[in-house]
Structures are given as structure tokens and as C-alpha cells.
Amino acid sequence: MARPLSPEKREALLQSATQVVAEHGVLATTASIAKRAGVAEGTLFTYFENKEVLFQALYLHLKQALADAMMPGYPHQADFRLRIEHLFQSYIGWGLSNPSGRLAVSRLAASGRLLDETRAQAMASFQDVAHMMERAVQSGVLVNAPMAFLYAIIERIADITIESIEKEPANAERYRQIGFHAAWRAITS
Amino acid sequence: MARPLSPEKREALLQSATQVVAEHGVLATTASIAKRAGVAEGTLFTYFENKEVLFQALYLHLKQALADAMMPGYPHQADFRLRIEHLFQSYIGWGLSNPSGRLAVSRLAASGRLLDETRAQAMASFQDVAHMMERAVQSGVLVNAPMAFLYAIIERIADITIESIEKEPANAERYRQIGFHAAWRAITS
Amino acid sequence: MARPLSPEKREALLQSATQVVAEHGVLATTASIAKRAGVAEGTLFTYFENKEVLFQALYLHLKQALADAMMPGYPHQADFRLRIEHLFQSYIGWGLSNPSGRLAVSRLAASGRLLDETRAQAMASFQDVAHMMERAVQSGVLVNAPMAFLYAIIERIADITIESIEKEPANAERYRQIGFHAAWRAITS
Amino acid sequence: MARPLSPEKREALLQSATQVVAEHGVLATTASIAKRAGVAEGTLFTYFENKEVLFQALYLHLKQALADAMMPGYPHQADFRLRIEHLFQSYIGWGLSNPSGRLAVSRLAASGRLLDETRAQAMASFQDVAHMMERAVQSGVLVNAPMAFLYAIIERIADITIESIEKEPANAERYRQIGFHAAWRAITS
């Protein structure tokens, strides 16, 4: 093999895409993504067949990174509240330390250019979370509602919390508290 | 921009833009918006200086329509819970009967092409709601948090509720109940 | 109507395309065709949906021009030989006075980018010629072979004749004679 | 260009190019030619300096193959008619058994990318044929016309014959007969 596809270059393209999509949404140009990644315009297309494929890959990449960020320190033995709080606070932490990533995800999610299949694939990264919450519902701790519904509530309240903290970093701790409080009460009865 | 002769044409353009933006987001073309409105491509620009201005106007238009939809039947004398439930359920109602409008709003909101000024102007339509909620916070009924935070929670839970109902129309009533239950618990302590 | 599509502009584009395709074949760029026609690059696409459509239109346009060139002076009452000679010599005349047109046609015909449908449409312009030749076959003057076969022979020998004259203009008259002689003998028995 | 190590690879590239050029003309990509030949994209350029050189080489290669196909069984002692018929029928035979080769030649010949020098070189393969025909002209058997003219007529009528047979294989024998009849009469007086 002449020169193998470089994982670093692929990574650089995804990182660049994260920044540029965070800034310009789906109006981000492939040229600017390539440029920011430090590769030639054509190179982007040896890593991603076309812009659409790049967007799907970017979404999956970011969602996976988010899922990964929620694992360290997960209290497998703790009660449901602590476990869910861990997920909530990790989500906040990831969002705060990856503002572009979070923004890019939300731009893509609302762009109308994400394939349903991509959304479905992204879900897979949160399999374990879903199972835990199912058990929590069965045990009566969480309100009896579809998993997707409960998860969406946590996610959106976490998003609101992140956005609030980004506007008033000084009140980060307080927002994390009322954010989780709101989320927890919303999903319990 | 001269004073537009025809309010009907302006309205037609906004309605058309709603559909097309719901479908294609900010990638909607001015040509397709004009066509669907039944006017010439150039005509769009006598009503909206350029695409950016059109998008801002569309967002304001839709947010205003939403605010208007929340007024009829508003129980000025009822307790905070009933008043907020009225707002919540009206929001759901508007969203269900205006899927394109709701989608267009969310596409625009996450597109990165909405001016901060536009968002601020849109807020103005919800002045009364905000005042009511401020009083509710002062009275201790709502949790002590910034208005924007509380309002965002209601809004997003309402959005989740609408999306759930759109997927399972048969369970509309149940989703409206657990949706409001979640929202109410989230903003109270 | 604002500004009607201009037949002159369409004509200019086809003439320009004739030159550029004669020179570069299907590698002719839309940009160079537009430029030579004196219109903006984008304008080409308001007259021809895309490059493929332009090529089909160009082929039809040139074949029609050729057919038209064969009509003036056609001796309806003369015998078959004179009638066919008129066609042959008119073909030669058109080819000599439109070298680019003839070249463009041959480039397109051999390019692999002409649709069968386009070829079929072009045939229609030669309907009358075909009928006359059919009668000539029935009358026993021409050799009993398919029309397409006989017509192709005339055409190709005419092409060879034109090419020979283009190389040696001084011997034009002689080539016209031996060219027709060859063609006539080829299709008679 | 260094001396190629592998004649097989060069041959594979030419065969591949024949297929791909037959299909796509000069729009054939070097990548697709290399792929079909089973070699890497870059390898093509160690055998042919660039695309233009490849096309010239391909044309020469195919014309040589055609010339070679006309030699076996050539009746050196027979009269001119039989000798020319042998050439004509061999040409037909080669064309029918090498449809891609014939098509590729015609695509290249009409593409505008063949160098005059290349055409001249290709002629060299038909030196013997040319000499024979010159003698035939001198002897008065063939019409007194330039060699190139006479040869072109034979070639084009043979092409027409091949194309006719490709459309109606059932009438192959008949087309071969009327084809040669036409060609012979065209070049004699």
C-alpha cells in the first residue's frame, strides 16, 4: 500500500468540520473545512465521499464523543438518582468543554440534512443509558413514559443549562444545580 | 424598500417561506420560495431586501403567530398552574396544527443565521407571559431561576411533547398530560 | 413578461458552441462557449438545461441547417441521378462553407454523448430525401439495400470529398466530380 | 520514461483503454483505465507519460492490430479485385470481432485529440496496401484519384457495412456482399 489513509487527517477534517459547522451550520463549505484541516480541497473527498456523507459522519463522531465522555466515573452501584445525575453533569461538562461540538450537533440536528438512519445509528451509542433508564421506570422511580421522551427531556434541560452557563459562567454551579433539579423532577412523579 | 402595495403578497411569501424552510432549512432558495408563493423571483426582493432579512422576518412572523395562538381563552383570573397549563396546551395546539411553522422556527433558531436582535424582538411578543411568570417566581410557586431559563424549559418540553404526538397521534392526550406534568414539576420545587 | 428569452442569444450560443466543439469536441467547456457567445456563464443554462442538452440541441441545429441547405434549387422533376447529385453537391457546398459546423457534427456523432433519440430526431429532417431514395430503389435505379445504408454511403463519400477539398482547394471541382462519381456508382448496380 | 518492466502491463493498459475509450470516448478517465487494467492509478503514468500520449499510443496500437489482421491469407498473386476484396473482408472481420477496438478508433479519430503525426504514423502500417493500390490505379483498374481518397472510401464503406451488420447480424453475408460491391464500384470507373 502506497500511503495508507491517515487517521490523523480524517480526525483533522472532523475537527475542522466541527468548528466550521458550529459557525456556519450546513452552509459551511467543503473548501473551508479542508482549508482549516490543513489539507487540499480534494483530499476531503478521499475521506468522505461527499458533503452529505461528511455531515453524517460528523454527527456520529460528535455523538460518540459525547457518549464516551459520559462513561468515566459512572457509578454503576449507586442509586438511579446518582447515576442519572452523573450522566447529566457529564453531559454538561462535555458541552462546556466542547462548545463547538455541541453547537455543531445542534445545527446538524435541526438542519434537515441528517438522515434518519444517522440519527438511529447515533442512538446506539446510548444503549446502556437507555437500559438503565428502562429499569428505573420499571422500578417506579421514573415516571411511566417512553424512554425517548424521558431521555429527550434530560437532554434538552441539559442543553438549556449549558447555554445558561455559557451566558453567565459565574453562575455555573448554580445552573448545574437547578438544571439537574428541574430535570430530575421532570422525569419523576 | 418602498411601502409594499400588497399585504397579501407579503403574506403569501411568508407562508411559502414557512413551507420551504420547514423542508430545506436555510438551504431553501429564494427562487423556490417565490415560486411557491406564486410571484416572480424578483418580487420577493421588493418585499424583503434580501434573504437574511426574509429569514428574520419569517422568524418574527412565526413567533408572533405562536404568541397570538396562546391568547384566546387565557384564564387571567385562574391560578398560576392553570394559566401556565393554558399556555403549554395552546403551544402544543399551535405546534400540532402548524407543523411547518414549528419546524421552520426550529430550523431557523439552530441555523446560525438568526440575528441576536431578531431573537430579542421575538421575545417581546411574550412580554405578558414573562411578567406573569415573574410574579409566579416572586410568589414562590415557581422555582427561583431566571425567566429565560424557566421559559426555555417549558418550551422545550412542549416541543418534545409535540414531536412525540406527531409520531404517535393516538397517544396525543396522554402525551399532553405527561408533558405538562413534566414541565410543571421541572419549574416548581 | 420581463425580458423574453432572446432568440439571438440562443443562436449566439449555438454558433459559439459550434466553433468551440469543432475545436475541442466534447471537451469544450460551457464557460468557453458562453464567453465566445458574449454572455455570462450562467446565461448558458437559462437556454440549455445542462451541457448534455446543449450538445443534443447543437447536433439537431446543425443537422437541420444542413437539411435546409439542401433544399434550394432541388430539381423535383429531374431524374434520380440529377436529384441525388443536387443533394450531394449541396452537402459539399454546405460543408465547405461551414467547416466548423461539419466538424462539430462529426465530433458529436463520434463522441458517445449523443442520445439515440437525438439521432432519430435528426433523421426526421431528411424525411423527403429518404422517400425519394426509396422510390429510386423501387424503380430499380438504386441498388436494393436499406435506405440507411445507401444514405450513409452518400454522406460519407461526401465527407471524404469535403475533406479532400479542404486539403487541396485548388482541386475542388475535380474532387466534386470524382466524389459524386464514386457515390453514384456505389449506390447503383 | 524508463523502460517498462512488464509488457503484459502495458498490454493490459491498452486493452483496458480500448474498452473504456469505446465506451466514453476521450472523457474516459485515466483512473478508470488503470482500474480496469488491474493496476494502480499511478502505474499508468510509468507506461504512458500522460493521457495524451496514451491516446496516441492506443490509436497506433489499434491501427496496427487492424493492419495485422489484414495480412493472413492475402492473395499476393490474385488480381486486384480479389486482393482488395480480401482487404475489405478482413477489415470487416476485424471490426466485427473487435467492436470496442473499432469504436475506440473512431472515437479517437473524431475527438480532436489525435496529433497529425499520430495519424501519419498509423498510415505507415498500410504502406503495402497503398503500393498495391497505386499499381492498380496505374494499371487503369481503379479510378484515377489520390490514394488517400480511394482508401478512405473503402474504409468508410467497410465501416458502414460493419455497423449495418452489428444492427442486423442475420444479414451479415448480404451486407458483406453489397458493401464490397459498393466499395468496388465506387473506386472503379
Next chain:
DNA sequence: GATGAATGAGCTTTCATTCAT
């Protein structure tokens, strides 16, 4: 004011060619 042809900057993508491996 309404129309839609005209414009050309800009976009995505292709592809001949180079060159690190």
C-alpha cells in the same frame, strides 16, 4: 410594482498528475 432573464461569484466535485511509502 411585477416580471424573469441576466449576471458572475461561489460551490461541490472530478481528475490528471505527483510523490511518499
Next chain:
DNA sequence: CATGAATGAAAGCTCATTCAT
């Protein structure tokens, strides 16, 4: 020498905007 990733100059085409009619 073989490989195929890397390159970047085009190419075809789109589309917001202008402006002649």
C-alpha cells in the same frame, strides 16, 4: 517499479441579486 493518497486547477452548475422591460 508499484501503489494509491494527496494535490489543486478546473469544470459544471446554482442561486442571490439586479435591472431592462
